Amino acid sequence: MESLPVPSVQAMVAATGGAEVPSRYHRPEASQDPVANDIEAEIPVIDFQRLLDPDACPEDSARLHRACQDWGFFQLINHGVPSDVIKGMKASIEGFFQLPPETKKKVAQERGQLDGYGHLFVVSEDQKLDWSDVLYLNTRPPYRKNLRFWPDKPDNFRLTLEKYSAATMNIVERLLPIIAKNLELQPEALTDKFIGGIQSIRMNYYPACAKAENVVGLAPHSDAGFLTLVLQVNQVQGLQIRRNGTWVPVKPLDSAFVVNLGDTFEIFTNGRYKSIEHRAVVNTEKERLSIAAFHGPNMHAKIGPLKEIVAHEVEAYKTVDHENFRRLFLSGKLVGKSFLEQMKL
Numbered sequence: 001m002e003s004l005p006v007p008s009v010q011a012m013v014a015a016t017g018g019a020e021v022p023s024r025y026h027r028p029e030a031s032q033d034p035v036a037n038d039i040e041a042e043i044p045v046i047d048f049q050r051l052l053d054p055d056a057c058p059e060d061s062a063r064l065h066r067a068c069q070d071w072g073f074f075q076l077i078n079h080g081v082p083s084d085v086i087k088g089m090k091a092s093i094e095g096f097f098q099l100p101p102e103t104k105k106k107v108a109q110e111r112g113q114l115d116g117y118g119h120l121f122v123v124s125e126d127q128k129l130d131w132s133d134v135l136y137l138n139t140r141p142p143y144r145k146n147l148r149f150w151p152d153k154p155d156n157f158r159l160t161l162e163k164y165s166a167a168t169m170n171i172v173e174r175l176l177p178i179i180a181k182n183l184e185l186q187p188e189a190l191t192d193k194f195i196g197g198i199q200s201i202r203m204n205y206y207p208a209c210a211k212a213e214n215v216v217g218l219a220p221h222s223d224a225g226f227l228t229l230v231l232q233v234n235q236v237q238g239l240q241i242r243r244n245g246t247w248v249p250v251k252p253l254d255s256a257f258v259v260n261l262g263d264t265f266e267i268f269t270n271g272r273y274k275s276i277e278h279r280a281v282v283n284t285e286k287e288r289l290s291i292a293a294f295h296g297p298n299m300h301a302k303i304g305p306l307k308e309i310v311a312h313e314v315e316a317y318k319t320v321d322h323e324n325f326r327r328l329f330l331s332g333k334l335v336g337k338s339f340l341e342q343m344k345l
């Protein structure tokens with residue numbers, strides 16, 4: 001698995017002032033899709049503390065069910081992650097991208113693997129490119145960590161990422177039994193698959209672009225895993241989700257996680273809950289940063305409809321080894337939900 005090396009967009013903008021858009025980044029078609037201007041559509045907000053107390057707040061798990069079923073996206077507030085962990089992670093990633101290019105390059109991706117500083121899903125020399133740079137690290141379980149690509153600058157980066165990784169993983173572990181219940185499953189139907197579950201963290205840096213309408217920060221895609229927790233790092237918005245043919249901008253609440261359902265979720269539930277296409281747009285004046293924590297089952301788990309769910313209905317998706325599933329996803333181009341299409345029966 002690898003992604004072809006591409007130039008740093010941040011370095012390119014620093015050198016040119018960002019007014020020029022080289023042809024590989026030029027994607028004017030992106031601005032032709034309609035964008036919802038004001039919010040007839042705001043993604044649901046879920047209060048995690050209320051959700052964890054079903055006796056006091058019985059309606060909150062029903063709200064989560066509707067969010068999963070009707071939106072595939074929600075904001076998680078009151079998630080209990082200490083603010084110093086959130087602030088520390090934001091500061092670490094802002095600090096990393098401010099380092100000189102040669103320092104960042106010490107953790108540049110190398111051929112044959114994806115960890116490190118570079119980009120993802122670049123498979124051909126003539127492919128259009130995203131207006132962003134990425135730091136991608138496998139974080140869990142511990143054997144998947146490759147510390148060679150974990151920055152040691154800014155100070156405490158590694159420790160901060162460890163804390164952040166543990167905190168986000170813990171949220172997913174506590175969401176699983178509630179999701180299982182909403183699907184009328186025993187908790188173990190999900191939790192067993194997530195013992196030793198995988199997590200990887202993708203830190204995105206989107207430089208400003210004077211011709212932002214002609215570039216794409218991150219092309220439309222759905223995430224492959226089960227649940228993704230996205231943290232908006234600075235005040236610049238850019239995440240949009242596709243809903244009924246329109247791009248709906250997400251306005252994150254302060255320090256909320258924007259949670260989305262990935263393809264594995266859609267496959268496990270045989271399509272009851274669907275993964276949702278989303279993209280990131282670029283700001284004309286300010287850089288934008290985000291951190292996406294992807295979570296999936298352990299590497300022994302099969303990726304296919306849960307047997308409890310397809311006991312009385314027709315399977316709509318194939319069942320494949322997790323290893324093959326990941327290889328297939330990470331070695332292709334990321335185009336909308338095209339990867340999931342290949343999993344359909």
Ligand SMILES: O=C(O)CCC(=O)C(=O)O
Pocket residue numbers: 202204218223230238239278279280289290291292
């Ligand atoms: O930048 C964002 O808000 C979204 C990031 C994202 O979708 C991803 O990294 O998969």
Ligand SMILES: [Fe+2]
Pocket residue numbers: 221222223228278292
């Ligand atoms: Fe995503």
